[in-house]
Amino acid sequence: MRASRLVTLLLLLQNRGRMTARQLAEELEVSVRTVYRDVEALGAAGIPLYGEAGHAGGYRLVDGYRTRLTGLTAEEAQAAFLAALPGTAAELGLGEALAAAQLKLRAALPAELREHAGRIQERFLLDAPGWYGDAEHTPHLAAVAGAVWARLAVVLRYRRWRAPEEIERRVEPYGLVLKAGRWYLVAGGPSGIRTYRVDQIIELHALGEEFAIPGGFDLAAHWDGYLADFRSRLHTGEALVRLTPEGARRIGVTPAGDGWTETRVPIESIDHAHGEFLRLGTDIEVLAPAELRDRIADTVAILATRYAG
Structure with a gap:
């Protein structure tokens, strides 16, 4: 110790x-x-x-003194190599730097720890993006990362889902977050701290104006709060449903037994729940709200007619 x-x-x-x-x-x-x-x-x-x-x-x-990393434990050496994502570093323009850093780290380790680190790269691969859909095209990621690193304000033209669909805004980039294979920029602006999807940035111009991050700002803490707020706004209603054991398993509900399980589940909206529940097919029956039950019944009737022939 x-x-x-x-x-x-x-x-x-x-x-x-x-x-x-x-x-x-x-x-x-x-x-x-x-x-x-x-x-x-x-x-x-x-x-x-x-x-x-x-x-x-x-x-x-004493100035100039540097210690070799012989104090690392086997677990710490493994974690250092496991934490490195080559694809992510390459996206940020740091692929060669990561490779060089790993070579230097490996050279500084004792022989036993070099062997542990080598096993990590041989046996584990971290692939952050999800299964469905291609990786997001983020042509401005390197420029955004440079602005974050240098603490320089930028003007970005941004595409969003509500009107007006394109906006231009001066922002101060505080940090970048990689979430499920998608990059997000956390930045300060006229209306406070906002989050922007980097793949939705159409144009970006660096202003060369330095800025200071507000005292007490912590990127990890801010992101945790952002996610908590997002989840609280995501599920604003609920539905009463009956599920087969397979249906319960598919949505993460504990079955009441071998038969049907009646439970309440949070929903984002009628439209969203309509699509999500249809995926469960015959493993679910919606009991309430009535609007959602009627929407699903209408869809099933249309499908029955379409496939009757």
Whole structure:
């Protein structure tokens, strides 16, 4: 446990530069006294670090010192290679950089960990996009990623589902999210923080104007909130249905037994539920609302007439 903490402390100083004992204690979730002991242990092991007194003081490594990644565990080395998505990096224009980084990481690992990392690439492949439909064409993805990285405002012409179908807007790109094979841009604009599908961007012009992200903004936390809000707006009604055991299994409902199961399920709208429930065929009977039951009955009658001959 302590060995792992010492490696983490060393890497924190290597990546962040000067840090106070209190800052290190907060990152490592230990006491300041423990940090003092760990720093002494690293010094005794020959690590060239020193402390600076005063208000702006703290611990830092001697300029130019870099440690090899021999502190990685087998699981950490596996995770580092498993987390890398070549297709995603290539979309962002970082395919060659990813390959080079993996080569350097592999070279820095001890022989045993190199073998573990190699097994990951031989035995696991991460393919983010869904089964149905081709991958989205995102010609402006690299430009969007560049604006996100450089914190530069852009003007984009964007296609959306409601009128007016095309809009032009100045936005400040905060971050990119890859969700189910589709890229989304989270950006600030005149009406607050909005989410844009990158494949729906028609044109993009970089303005060369730097911006600052609002204090306290966290991309992961914002995305979690966005998804929660989306789900709350997605299912605004419910339907009362009867399901066969197979029908219950297909929509994720626990069957009541070997016969029919009566349950209430959330629905987005009458139109959406009409299409989704028809896919279940004879494994479902809609009891309510009446409008949905009548719509499905009318569709079934039309199909019966069409296939009668």
